[in-house]
Amino acid sequence: MTRDTGLQELLDGALAGSGLVVDEVTVTPAGRRRVVKVVVDRELPDVGADGFTEMTEPLSLDEIADATRTVSDALDDSDVLGEQSYTLEVTSPGVSRPLTQPRHFQRNVGRLVTVQLRDGDPVTGRITRASADDVVVTVPAAKKSPARDETIPYAAIDRAEVQVEFARKDDKES
Template structure:
């Protein structure tokens, strides 16, 4: 008996997760979309933070570079071919890393965006915007832009600590002229997404 699309999707996700784990990466999202006689397989990949053994909750995490995305694309393509997951129908494989337009829905999403200017929505309404300076397992710290120094800590701007359960939505704000990577990242936000495309057929 043939498997359902849902079962097939779950199996592909599991196969790709196993293939990327040794490379220190994870599958953030997976979609398979019909496109005429072909299918488009879109895989969103990111660093597996559990594999990085991070020493703290505040260090900046560099995004995946193009060479790494290329290596991950090959691993994904080889896995799809080896498992015959896509069958006989040709497909186009698109692999990319998260961009700034990706919503912040998990603690790891906040952790990988340390140093960014983010806006979060609160359950009671209203928004809070600030520089993300720490992201832990249960909560995170925002430093409001232009925040006043903390009492007794000259030069240290005040921070707001929020639990993940205290926000309904988070997003990264696009900044065209960001500062140094360590304080925070020194690259244009519009260039954060890297992707590769590859065609496959059995």
């Protein structure tokens, strides 16, 4: 078992039952120390036949603080990182993080995204459903085209990212 595999398994076990999952772990050298960055996210329920259609609440600062204590305790009680000192950073996925896995799309239902297709033009719209196999993006009406829903298989996506909205215009407003 490699250090990275052991670290992932250790942290997965430490956070089991907390409602959080480890999204990513990186260990980066920084002089005589290392920086251990752990990205945690809310555990999502199993995807039903219809996929996710509701927005997922972002993590609170209290949840991140609890996760930090749990991860720190697990690392202190383990020798998976060896004797070299490290700095621990526990964070949630930021808005600038690319969407690379189905659960990333599922977590971002309701958000505005830009999806670059492998064979085609980019699609910008709001995620209205995300299943295990594909995502539905609602593209707003433009000058020459009506609003439409595009079902995009994950395999057809080259890259995707959430677009920052400072003033979201809901459909309820006129």
